Amino acid sequence: MSEATAYEISCAIVEAMRSLITLGLSQGTAGNVSVRFRDGFLMTPSGIPADELRPEDIVRMTMEGTHDHVLAPSSEWRFHRDILRRRPELSAVVHAHPTYCTAFAMCAREIPAVHYMIAAAGGPTIRCAPYSPYGTEELSVAAVAALEDRLGCLLANHGMIATGRTLxxxxxxxxxxxxxxxxxxxxxxxxxxxxLSDAEIARTVKRFESYGPRNRPSEP
Known part of the structure; x- marks a missing residue:
């Protein structure tokens, strides 16, 4: 299968941003999405509402944090970059401010294993990273630490991050x-x-290796 082009990935990012709105996970200009592309990543721009976003607005960035786009990337580009750089097995990062995730983040509370579906996030808890101002290196460091051996986390007094091998x-x-x-x-x-016990969640994490959305098999 040939590699997706930057334009194709940008179209998928625009669709994902609009899905955040329709799914009730974000509002206004909140939320941002990144996808790994070659030796860098594609990042949503700052300040453009999802319903006005176009594929050509998506900013192509280097792992050094530079770009040559006329639009500025999201102010949260740093933790997107650092997560993708630290976790080579991941290809996409979604950040949003959904109501219930954010409510627990406002209380700086991690989520325990109250349902087996927590295994989708990679472990027996969804950690809450301590508060740091948005867009800062401190926030990035806290987010990367909270995601250690996990696929998702909360950000205190802020929102949530979800990652994946695909968008x-x-x-x-x-x-x-x-x-x-x-x-x-x-x-x-x-x-x-x-x-639920850590052992039960560990078993479920293993079973979840083939769980979740997947592509249809290619036609012969």
Missing amino acids: AKALWLAVEMEALCRQYAVALQIGQPVI
Whole structure:
């Protein structure tokens, strides 16, 4: 299979940004998406609403953080770059401010294994990185640490990050993380949620290696 072009990936990023809005995971100009491309990455620009975004607006960046686009990249480009650089097995990063993920982030609370679907994020917890101002190196360092051996995390008083080997998987994980946080919030109102064991989640993580969205087999 031939490598996707920058334009094809940019079209997918635009579609993903619009999906964040329609799925209720983001609003206005909030949220950003990146996808690895060759020796750099493609990044959403700063300040353009998803419904106005065009493929040609997507900024091609180097791993040194430079670009030659007329538009500035998202202010959060640094943690996108650092995650992709630190985690070569990943190809996409989705950042958004969905209501329930952000509510737990406002409380600086990690999410425990209250449902087996937490395994989609790679482990028995979804960690919450400590607060740092947006767009800073400090935030990037905190995000990378919170994602150690994980695919998703919360950012205190800010939002969430979901990653994946493909953009489709990163977007799927963002949806699953918000659903889990919503369910956890409701369970806390009912009583004390039961926490699944680390061993059970480890078994589920293994089973999830082939779980989630996938491409259809190629036609013969």
